[in-house]
Amino acid sequence: MARIIDISPVLSDRIQVWPGEVAFFCDVNTLTTSLHVGAHADAPAHLAPGGTTIDNVPLDVYCGPCQVMAAGVGRRGRVRPDHLFGEIRAPRVLFRTGTFPDPEVFSEDFAGLSPELAEWLSRKGVRLVGIDTPSVDPFEDRELTTHRALGRHGIACLEGLRLDAAVPGLYTLVALPLRIAGADGSPVRAALFPAGPLPD
Numbered sequence: 273m274a275r276i277i278d279i280s281p282v283l284s285d286r287i288q289v290w291p292g293e294v295a296f297f298c299d300v301n302t303l304t305t306s307l308h309v310g311a312h313a314d315a316p317a318h319l320a321p322g323g324t325t326i327d328n329v330p331l332d333v334y335c336g337p338c339q340v341m342a343a344g345v346g347r348r349g350r351v352r353p354d355h356l357f358g359e360i361r362a363p364r365v366l367f368r369t370g371t372f373p374d375p376e377v378f379s380e381d382f383a384g385l386s387p388e389l390a391e392w393l394s395r396k397g398v399r400l401v402g403i404d405t406p407s408v409d410p411f412e413d414r415e416l417t418t419h420r421a422l423g424r425h426g427i428a429c430l431e432g433l434r435l436d437a438a439v440p441g442l443y444t445l446v447a448l449p450l451r452i453a454g455a456d457g458s459p460v461r462a463a464l465f466p467a468g469p470l471p472d
């Protein structure tokens with residue numbers, strides 16, 4: 273059996289959502305929640321009214337060759353190209369910052385990504401980024417600078433991943449969003465499979 277690394281935090285009434293958003297609540301068969309809970313994908317509509325909604329995003333970007341990279345960034349910082357250890361070797365890159373250690377405690381001092389990194393990654397052919405914090409922008413950035421930079425370059429984004437068990441290296445990512453009409457995002461079940469074709 274191939275070793276699969278589950279990079280989704282558990283969704284329960286203990287998981288924290290962004291302050292002010294609807295808390296996650298599941299009563300056996302009924303769910304109430306912010307769609308930006310736990311491991312989730314942002315659709316372009318998250319940034320701009322009229323942008324593509326999650327039911328219409330292409331799915332291929334959420335599955336395929338993927339690299340986990342450690343990022344030497346401090347709390348409240350933004351990952352820049354010079355924080356990375358090693359070369360970009362896949363079109364999907366997940367950044368392990370370790371700055372949001374417990375999804376059941378919302379700490380505001382997590383790190384994000386820099387707009388320069390978005391620009392740099394796009395030149396390297398990257399089509400999706402992911403991060404182990406609630407947002408690719410630090411908490412204080414209400415302008416969503418990096419979300420917008422990623423959007424300009426057509427780079428999809430996954431947030432809220434749990435990457436503590438994912439050793440930096442190459443994998444195959446599977447992280448499909450739900451097909452929710454008109455929504456600006458969706459939880460995903462994100463998992464890393466060994467690099468190469470998916471096992472039988």
Ligand SMILES: [Zn+2]
Nearest residue numbers: 314407408431
């Ligand atoms: Zn976001």
